[in-house]
Amino acid sequence: EAQVTQNPRYLITVTGKKLTVTCSQNMNHEYMSWYRQDPGLGLRQIYYSMNVEVTDKGDVPEGYKVSRKEKRNFPLILESPSPNQTSLYFCASSLRGLGTEAFFGQGTRLTVV
């Protein structure tokens, strides 16, 4: 089954404790991206990757890092999480570009206390 898998689904952590949210897709897609979703602000792009070893900033990249060492995985790294990073995070992938037929993961709800 074609899917985008994020882990964990839920995470509560403390300020400053490094964490990684994993994202994996099994569709051999070139394009992957991370979004955060906040009430009243909708979905905002954090980082995206057009291929292996090619990443670029989205609209809200501060406080986040990503890596794309292999096509299927695109982890989101928070080196020093802060409470303002409490949010719902989505990973997405697509074959031709993130504007068309993007597949989203189920989401990771992160709480930073």
Add this chain to the structure above:
Amino acid sequence: GESVGLHLPTLSVQEGDNSIINCAYSNSASDYFIWYKQESGKGPQFIIDIRSNMDKRQGQRVTVLLNKTVKHLSLQIAATQPGDSAVYFCAENMDNQGGKLIFGQGTELSVKP
């Protein structure tokens, strides 16, 4: 500046009626417009897209209309069903910006039986 917004945050319709969800955008250089559906507890799901050189595109029970003159996008759902209840997002994308997507804030569609 770039922005994608929705006219109404909520829409309530009777089962069997047609639904129309509207979206305004400000960037006339956008090449793609996409509608996503997000059900509670799930990631956004691609519904339909349209390129800027088109005025109309039809899918199964859904139609997207693009009016570039007034920078307006709409999603029409025919014979709305309870399973259509969700939040609907419009998003825009420009070919020369790779995978960058700008989402609107979303409209919550509620279908009354």
